[in-house]
Amino acid sequence: MTDTTDDIAEEISFQSFDDDCRLLGNLLNDVLQREVGIAFVEKLEKIRILAQSACNMRQAGIEDMAELLEKQLASEFSKMSLEEAQTLARAFSHYLTLMGIAETHHRVRKGVNMAKLAKSCDDIFCQLLQDGISPDDLFNTVCKQEVEIVLTAHPTQINRRTLQYKHIKIAHLLDYNDRPDLGHEDREMVIEDLVREITSIWQTDELRRQKPTPVDEARAGLNIVEQSLWKAVPHYLRRVSNALKKHTGKPLPLTCTPIKFGSWMGGDRDGNPNVTAKGIRGFVMAKMMTKTIVATTIAKEIKKLPPLGSPPHGLPESSGPHPPGLLMPGWLPPVLLFIDIGPLLVLLLLMTTGQSQGLPAPVTKDVSLLSRWMAIDLYIREVDSLRFELSMKRCSDKLSSLAHSILEDANHETQREHWNHETQSKHPNQTASLLPSKLPARAHLPSCAVNGESDHPRLDIPGSDYNQLNHKDGKSSTSNADNARSANNRSPVEIPRSPSSNSIQQLHAHRKVYAESRIGRTSFQKLLEPKLPHLPGIAPYRVVLGNVKDKLNSSSIDERGIGAGRLQKTRRRLELFLDDCPCELDPSDYYETTDQLLEPLLLCYESMQSCGAGVLADGRLADLIRRVATFGMVLMKLDLRQESGRHAETLDAITKYLDLGTYSEWDEEKKLDFLTRELKGKRPLVPPNIEVSPDVKEVLDTFRIATDLGSDSLGAYVISMASNASDVLAVELLQKDARLTVCGELGRACPGGTLRVVPLFETVKDLREAGAVIRKLLSIDWYRQHIIKNHNGHQEVMVGYSDSGKDAGRFTAAWELYKAQEDVVAACNKYDIKVTLFHGRGGSIGRGGGPTYLAIQSQPPGSVMGTLRSTEQGEMVQAKFGLPQTAVRQLEIYTTAVLLATRRPPLPPREEKWRNLMEDISKISCQSYRSVVYENPEFLTYFNEATPQAELGYLNIGSRPTRRKATTGIGHLRAIPWIFAWTQTRFVLPAWLGVGAGLKGACEKGQTEELKAMYKEWPFFQSLVDLIEMVLGKADLSIAKQYDEALVPEKRQELGRQLRNELITTGKFIAVISGHDKLLQNNRTLRRLIENRLPFLNPMNMLQVEILKRLRRDDDNVKARDVLLITINGIAAGMRNTG
16 A cells, blocks of 8 residues: 555565564563463464464465364454453554564665665666766756655544654664574563553553644654654765765765755645634743743752653543653653753744634644754754864864954953843842753664664654643643642742733742752853863864854843843744744844854855865764755745635625626636736735734735745645636735735835746646646736746646545556646646646655656657655654655655656657546546446445555544535545545445446457557656556455445445446456466565555454444544544554555
8 A cells, every 4th residue: 555565565574574563463462471360361362363263364375264264263252341352453453563663673684785776876877877878967867856755744643652662763773683683681671661651662652642732743844854864864865975986986065955845735725724824822922931930840850850761541642752740840851861851842832822712723834943042952962072073283274264253252252241140140030041951872762772862852842732832821830739739839920821910020039949949050060161272273073063053042131132142043043933022133143044053054165175174074064064955944945825715805805895896706817817917016006904804804914924034944735626827926926915015014125036826737627737727827917937047948847646536446547647747747748838847745655655766767759857845744754754764765755756757757648548548447437437436326325344444544644625625426535544444444446446347348349459568668658557546456356345234225235236346357457457367476575565554454353343333433532433443543553555
């Protein structure tokens, strides 16, 4: 179902894989014996053996015996209590998860052990040179390549982040266990650590008890950067550089990065009312008071720490790696003892204030600023390490001059600091200082970790679900008697929604408490922090890098930005921006752009190269420069996305207010005339005093926030359900109007440039018109000149895989996507405009998923010309980028696949006859698909009965609703729950329905040999057939039949029988075309991996059927619902896929 498993299948060593599965399984059994008793473990083993026997019988073709064994299993499940069913579901679910961890680990191991990894930079560069490409052409193509991977929060990640972190720890321990130099005692310690992790997993609630907020989802994406991509990117770029140097004689330029990252987390508004642009929060005062409360409470709470571990069942959901209750009474993670509290408090507030008081949160703004904040935090850590490393004295004259200048400024500032210190000693409520900002060595590592390297994030940012302060009716207080005895027995503090004279008095009182709690801390800080040398020429690199850190860090700044040298104001500026406060800081004292941060780093690099220290320059310093070039000041630029209809509603409100009529009722030409005329004008369109509905106001607020943040923080504005040229111009007009308004208010130009406006074509109808829409746009002089002037002659177009597949079936969607890309490329070529195609792929085959390399290599020729954008959604983000080693591999695959598609494009259809044949197959396939899904009146009821679709909403895996609109039909159901539900039953219907009918029709017309030739010679067709074969190999008719027989009334079971026959037909004709005797014949490793899971996966499905029966008789049975959700988790783990 996903390329995670499929890539593993190409690169796995089964002996070591089996050893690790056996090790993890035995350890889980040991844990279960302690937790649930030997008797129940024996019962679990009996069920596993029955399931294994049934699988063996079925594989041997002894169907009657297999059905008899399965009936015996079903009988066992029907007798189980809900408590027993829950324990069984949890045990099998965790085993499937552990098996998945072992699979991923072995893909990593295989890559490390191979002398020349297939699809690596070294491999592909060598191939291209052998094909006749010159070294200079290869070098230039790689350097100009622009790939952007866009991480999204699509609700397909079923595992809690708490468990994801534990799974990562197990993967690291397996890796450590592979070391050949481990002694007996060391290996025993690894086993002990594994036991601890598995025990912790067992004692952790695997279910989310609350829906994540959009900020929670964004934080998860940022944590992927911190835990994995931050390490992976320099490693990946070194591989690219080394391969280039080997094959072309020139390394990759230091600031050149072929891959960057974007995000939709916190910017995707399409159908998600929880993603907002602006809100109302009493934020400034609340932030300051929360700092006071937390600072005075920390020391008291430290003494009440419980043993390390996870929370008991029933506690609120935590989306972070630490247990729920952070900063709640009775719990404080030990890591906070060593973390810089000042920045953390601001982040705590960012995540909690407003949300905990039930106020609307400005999600997009918060997420964008949080991304900048985390970038600064990560850079500060790297600069700290680099300062320690670069102790040498020799440097260039230019660097020496800069160091002298910094020292002189620092000496002047020291005098001012002395005066400030005397003033603050008289007014202690104005004191502001920090705890030490670095963890002690090894404090955050597991007991077996080595090399002083952290495998996990050092600073996690708690979210609203932590509720560190119990907010009730605007009050912030702790919840037990101990809190009443906090610092000098002060009473609970009320956090107002807006500043007032009373709140300001409270602020001063609590700032005094905070200052008193920090007495002596400033002096210790001075002892811990090395001072700048007073003599010139001493450690110039440390002087310069210290100045870089000062500009990044704002921890010692007071409310006005005063108090710490040149004063490290980048962070402080973000705080002021977050609070909508004016910023009076000098722009020269903080970093606003990537180039500003790169300048001193490149100066250090050039100095070291010129002074004979090149080997040092190419180490940690080069890695930092490459990180800055890749992540910039924002880590990931945030895309905004909104549905085209919302823009039309906004223009309706504006045109009605101006007595121009109703915009949405105009024909396309009238819309274009109006929009073009207004775009050429120089006055704002929207009156400042216009009164509009909340939905329209949200759209206008979004453009205002986009103008405030600018293109330095934001990426593209994506228009979902785009169908006309006016959809694009409408967004351009709203964007222009917001910029004019802000310019008028500021009296100067807006920050940053305009956002790229990207139409997203999703339905089959819109895909067919995509090329015509782009031609119409580019024929408009204003728009074409705008693209050339503001976007470097570059048009971006997005194509959607999910909705097109749900609309017409996978085969038709794939063909229409192929043609649409061809047409869009031709339209842009006509006007000499470069094009970047943005692929909205999901994780499952039914939503356009599949192996990355195969997907890119099967695109139409000319559609990948050195540029590509692609989404990575939900569980695929963790699967592909959750570990640094897998992330490096995925980044290399993206790079080499795009390089090959650019320099050696895939072959087009050999002759026009093939296109005509595809049209015939597509027509029959679409007709067959729609006749079942949309035209059969019984299908919707059957779908709801035969799958757990209705129950998926209890999973709490995403912030957005499962439907775009409040209707019950398939049309407005999102593609994810549509595919998720069928994946659970192992029928996987959306990925193959209609394909068999289309292929059968072509074969019956005598086109079998033509289809075989297409499979051998046309990469697109071969990829399509292979992916469908992969889906069929993972489907299971006998399991799907059990859902029908147990859950669907007799009168509708005939529809299920017809659909199962259709699946058999599809498999038959896929085998004919591919030439395979049986499914997955060309991927026996994948088949074996699937078979290994079946003794645990099949019982999970059968138990799910039983629980669905019980739950549908008693909808309010919470315990049965929990068991069902655990089975959903387990089946997703076994299928390695959700939606």
